[in-house]
Amino acid sequence: MTQLVKAARRVPLNRARVLQAAVALADEVGLESLSMRRLAQELGVVPMALYKHVANKEELLDGMVDTIVGEIDPPVPDAPWKTVVRLRVLSARRALLRHPWARPVIETRTSTTPAVLGYMDSFVGMFLAGGFSEDLTHHVMHALGSRMWGFTQEVFDDSGSGAKDQPRITVEAQAAMARHMAESYPNLFRIAVAAAHDDESVVGNGCDDQFEFEFALDLLLDGFERLHEQNWTSGG
Amino acid sequence: MTQLVKAARRVPLNRARVLQAAVALADEVGLESLSMRRLAQELGVVPMALYKHVANKEELLDGMVDTIVGEIDPPVPDAPWKTVVRLRVLSARRALLRHPWARPVIETRTSTTPAVLGYMDSFVGMFLAGGFSEDLTHHVMHALGSRMWGFTQEVFDDSGSGAKDQPRITVEAQAAMARHMAESYPNLFRIAVAAAHDDESVVGNGCDDQFEFEFALDLLLDGFERLHEQNWTSGG
C-alpha cells in the first residue's frame, strides 16, 4: 500500500502535466470552477504544490492558452494569402470551439507569451507573403483583432429576452411576451421574424453562428484585398 | 453629532444612487477593486444594505452598463445611414473611453437588460431606415459585433514583448532584446519597424488606437454598403 502510494507519487508532476490537467479540468467543469484547489485535488496533490510549477494562477492561464495555440493547424503551404488566412482562422475557430473556456481567457490575458507572439508573427507573415505592405499589414492585423482567434464578441444575442430557464410557460405568456417585444423593440422584432422564416422554431434565434462568423470574416478579407489591390497606404 | 449622522442617514439610498456610486468608484479605483464591501463603505453603509437595492453583484454590473448606455448620444436625425451609424458608434466609443472598466463588463454580461436591448434595437433601426433588408441587417449586426459598443478586442498588442515594468534597462539589454525579437518574430519585427518610422520612439508601438478603430469600422461599413447596393441576400 505504502509502496503503491510511493510509486504513484514518484511521477513528479511537471509543468506540462499541470497545464494538461488544467485544460482537461476546464473542459470538463468550466472556467468558473477551475480553482487552484480543485486542480490540485484532481492531481492528487496539495494546492500549494502547484506553485512549484506555475508562478500563480495568471501564469497557469497563460500556459493553458499556449496549449490550445499548439492545437491550431499550421498555415497551409502554396496557396494565395486569402486562402491561407481564411483556413488558419477557421482552424483556430475549431480549436476554440473545442475549449469554450478559452475565449474569455484569451480576452483577459495581459501579458503575451512567446507562443502567442509566434502565432501572431505567423499571421503577419501570411499577409507579407501575399505582397501586402508593412503598413497595410499592420492595420489589417488590428482590423482582424480577435477574429484571428476564431471568435467574435457575440454581443448581439438575439435569443428571446430572458425567460429561457423557465422550462414551461403558458401559450398566453409567450404571446404576451411577443407582443411586448414587438412594442418595445420593433426593429429587433422585425429581423427576428425575418430570420425565423428560414428556421423551424418561432422563438428560436434562427442564427447559424458559423455562417455569421464567416460572413464577417469574408467581408473583412474582401476589404483587405480591395485595399491591397489599390495600393492603399495610411498616408491617405 | 448624532443629529447629523441621523440627518445624513435620512437620505435613504435608492437604486440609482447605488449605481451612480458604483460607476464613480469603478472610474476611480478600477474594476478589480470594486467590491460590494468597498462600495458599501463608500456609501457609508454596511455591505448587506446594498442587497436591498440590487439582487447581487451581477445585477449591479448590469445596472452600471445601463448607466453608460444612457451616456451614448442618440442617433443624429436626417442623415444617411452610414453617417448615422458611424457617429453613433464613435459616440459609444467616447463613452467607453470615459469608463475603461466598461469594456470587460460588457463582454461578460450574460443577461441583456431592456436598456441594452433598446440600444441594439435602435441600431437595427438605423440599417432598416437606410433601406437594408431584414436579412442583411441581421448579418450586418453580427458582423458589427462588439464594435457597436465602440471597442475592438485589442488582441494585437504590439508593445515590446514584456519588460515594460522594469524602469531601467541597459542599452545592451535593449539591443539584445531587439535582436532576439528580430530573430524570433521576424514578421512582427518588420511591421514594428515600419510603424516606428511614422513615430518618434523606436520601442513604442507607434499605434493610434482611434485610427485603427476607424480603419476597421469604415472597412466594415464600406462592405455593408457594397452588399446593400448589390441587393445581397443570404440565400446566395
Add this chain to the structure above:
DNA sequence: AACACTAGGTGTACGCTGTATACCTGTCAA
C-alpha cells in the same frame, strides 16, 4: 561513508470575496 544541497510536496494561516440568514428600527396606514 558522511555531508550538504536542492527540487518538490505539505500544513497552516491570512485576508479577501459574495452573500444567506436573522434581526432590528423607524415610518406610515388602518
Add this chain to the structure above:
DNA sequence: TTGACAGGTATACAGCGTACACCTAGTGTT
C-alpha cells in the same frame, strides 16, 4: 394603537489565491 413593511445591521459561512515555514527524498561532492 397596532401592525406591516421598507431598509439598514450583525454575524457567519464557504470559497478563493497565495505567503511562509517546514519536511523529505534524492543527488552530487568531498
